[in-house]
Amino acid sequence: DAMVIQNPRYQVTQFGKPVTLSCSQTLNHNVMYWYQQKSSQAPKLLFHYYDKDFNNEADTPDNFQSRRPNTSFCFLDIRSPGLGDAAMYLCATSRGVGLGDTQYFGPGTRLTVL
Amino acid sequence: GIQVEQSPPDLILQEGANSTLRCNFSDSVNNLQWFHQNPWGQLINLFYIPSGTKQNGRLSATTVATERYSLLYISSSQTTDSGVYFCAVEGGNYQLIWGAGTKLIIKP
Numbered sequence: 312d313a314m315v316i317q318n319p320r321y322q323v324t325q326f327g328k329p330v331t332l333s334c335s336q337t338l339n340h341n342v343m344y345w346y347q348q349k350s351s352q353a354p355k356l357l358f359h360y361y362d363k364d365f366n367n368e369a370d371t372p373d374n375f376q377s378r379r380p381n382t383s384f385c386f387l388d389i390r391s392p393g394l395g396d397a398a399m400y401l402c403a404t405s406r407g408v409g410l411g412d413t414q415y416f417g418p419g420t421r422l423t424v425l
Numbered sequence: 426g427i428q429v430e431q432s433p434p435d436l437i438l439q440e441g442a443n444s445t446l447r448c449n450f451s452d453s454v455n456n457l458q459w460f461h462q463n464p465w466g467q468l469i470n471l472f473y474i475p476s477g478t479k480q481n482g483r484l485s486a487t488t489v490a491t492e493r494y495s496l497l498y499i500s501s502s503q504t505t506d507s508g509v510y511f512c513a514v515e516g517g518n519y520q521l522i523w524g525a526g527t528k529l530i531i532k533p
Contacts, residue, residue: 353511353523354468368520399466408519413458416468 314338315417317402323423324392332387332420334402340415342408343385345377346401348419354401360385361408389422397424427452431512431524438502439532446497446527448512456515457488459497462526463508471497471510502531 316335324330334343342361346354358367360379374396376388389396399421403414428451438444450457459471472479476490483503488495499506509528513521 348466351528353513353525356520401466401468403468411456411473413470413473414521415470419466419468421466 315402315404315415317400317417317420319420320418321421321423323425324389325425326394327391330389330392330422332389332400332402332422334385334387334417335383336402336404336415337383338404338406338415339382340404340406341382342405342412343379344403344405344414345375345385345387346403347396348399348401357387392422392424394424397422427454427514427516427522429512429514429522429524431510431527433527434525435528435530437530437532440502440504442502442531444499444502444529446499446510446512446529448495448497448524450493450495450512450514452493453490454514457495458513458521459486459495460511460513461506461508462511463505468511499529502529504531504533507531 318333344359345357348354357371374390379385399419401419402417405412405414430449432447457475458473460468462468472486474486474488476488478487483500485498507530509526511526512524516522
């Protein structure tokens with residue numbers, strides 16, 4: 312029944328060691344989002360894909376990259392994680408970006424940087 | 426840009442109590458959503474409610490667009506209602522602008 316799946320649920324990496332987080336969806340939605348959420352804060356949008364069109368937020372560090380090889384999958388690559396990148400990473404999908412397009416969230420991946 | 430403020434920031438209630446959470450926004454919006462994030466981090470969309478009133482079981486929401494606020498009502502609270510409730514509105518580029526959330530703790 313899971314509609315937005317994130318793997319792994321918990322990821323531990325070392326300072327500076329690249330890491331990839333995975334998101335897949337069974338909803339066949341056009342839009343996929345990656346959010347970063349730090350403790351006691353609201354989610355912060357990093358970027359989103361509308362189909363194959365990549366949309367980066369202006370304040371997303373270059374250290375964060377994303378790939379969407381097909382409709383179902385989207386990856387978040389952190390090239391050189393720093394201690395400040397420890398957070399929950401949430402993937403979401405929506406049918407479109409118009410009015411009334413609800414976002415459906417995955418369970419998140421909690422990233423620890425040692 | 427649009428500002429979104431939620432109140433109260435924290436709320437502790439006994440099981441069975443009713444609660445009202447508030448979301449104020451600084452400009453006209455076409456899209457307002459309420460989300461619940463459970464203690465394990467899962468975010469669930471509760472309502473899409475740019476105006477009017479909606480109900481879903483023990484939860485209901487009302488948005489008064491002309492006065493720029495929305496209210497989320499939880500009746501007969503259960504421990505599973507615990508978590509953080511976020512209000513989010515749509516910015517000019519279709520991105521969601523989030524409030525800081527209300528952390529709700531329901532004690533048994």
